[in-house]
Amino acid sequence: MQIRWIEDFLTLADAKGFARAAERRHVSQPTFSRHIQSLEEWLGVELIDRRVQGVQLTPSGRIFREFAIDMLRRTYDMRALLRGQTSTAESLVRFSVAHTLSVTFFPRWLNELKGVLGNVLAHVNAVNVPEGARALTEGATDLLLAYHHPQLPVLLDPKRFPHLTLSTDRMVPFSAPLRSGAPKFKLPGQSGSGVPFLSYSSGAYLGQVVEMILLNSGEQLHLVRSFDxxxxxxxxxxxxxxxxxxxxxxSSAAREVSDGRLVSAGSRRWSCDLEVRLYRLAERGNDMVEQIWELLSGKK
Known part of the structure; x- marks a missing residue:
């Protein structure tokens, strides 16, 4: 199997037409079609349903598309990493960062590190918290940046994986405002007219935090899950x-709250505090990992 076959397949799935996809890939349509057929032969399944008009993926095609996206991402990441590995191995730091923190906290925090330590070559992987914890235990990452709540601890042995608390955040229910400035939707809702509840997918750490808040509320809620x-x-x-x-x-809603585009949808009893923690393997890492840890722990 060739990487370009996978790239061709994803282009076809997006373009929804062989001619348009071939044009995007800068090859003739017959050549492009042969690539798709070669991929199907290698996999042993049909990816494109040729019995219908236009381009539609078969059930196997839809499943393979998800694998193909992840496969290409990992291949590109690996190539970029290996190209820089020979000269930067001692300064490269592999971060696994919870999705939300990769957008809100990490960019500013990395700038602060660079301001003290100089250039920090960071390879960043945005992850779900369990995925990041697994990467740390398997040695696939150097530092894990994640949220923490005492009732929902990250399952890491504290002796083998020490941590530092870098900041705090707060989980808050939000709604868009009415013209009056009051929330369009508000907890706990009213019987007979459930409030549309936008939730997190099963397994997401922030989703577990929300479920904890709801279970601990001690009050009947009138919510209708409408999105995850x-x-x-x-x-x-x-x-x-x-x-x-x-x-x-x-932290992720600070700008929108300041602009008046988001307002709190409930009192503080519907919120909870979170820690922002940095985890590492207790065994010595490369020089840059050690410098970061010493700086943050006050040893430098």
Missing amino acids: THMAEALKAMVLAGHGLGWLPE
């Missing part, structure tokens, strides 16, 4: 568009 995603930024976009209420880390 594992990305806080996607959930924020839905809240901003007025589709319902949803919980967001306060």
Whole structure:
């Protein structure tokens, strides 16, 4: 199998036409078609349903598309990493960062590190918290940046994986405002007219935090789940568009709150504090990892 076959297939799935896809890939249509057929032969399944008009993926094609996207991303990441590995191995730091923190906290924090330590070559992988913890235990990452709540701890042995608390955040329910400035949707809702609830996908750490808040509320809620995603930024976009209420880390909504585009959808009893923690393997890492840890732990 050739990487270009996969690239061709994803282009076809996006363009929804062999002629348009071949043009995007700068090859003739017959050549492009042969590439798709070669990929199907290698996989042993049909990816394109040729019995219908236009380009439609078969069930196997839809499944393979998800694998193909991940395969290409990992291949490109590997190539970029290996190209820089020979001369930068001692300064490269592999970060696994919780999705939301990779957008809100990490860019500013990395600038602060660079301001003290100089250039820090960072390879960043945005992850779900369990995925990041697994990468740390398997040695696939140097530092894990994640949220923490005492009732939902990251399952890492503290003796083998020490941590530092870098900051705090707060999980808050938000809604788009009415013209009056009051929230369009508000907790706990009213019987007979459930509030549209924009939730996180199963397994997402922030989703577990929200479920903990709801279970600990001790009050009957009138919510109707109408959306789920594992990305806080996607959930924020839905809240901003007025589709319902949803919980967001306060830091991720700061600008929208300041602009008056988001307002709190409930009192503080519907919120909870979170720590922002940095984890590492206790065994000595490369020089830059050690410099970062010493700086943050006050030893430098």
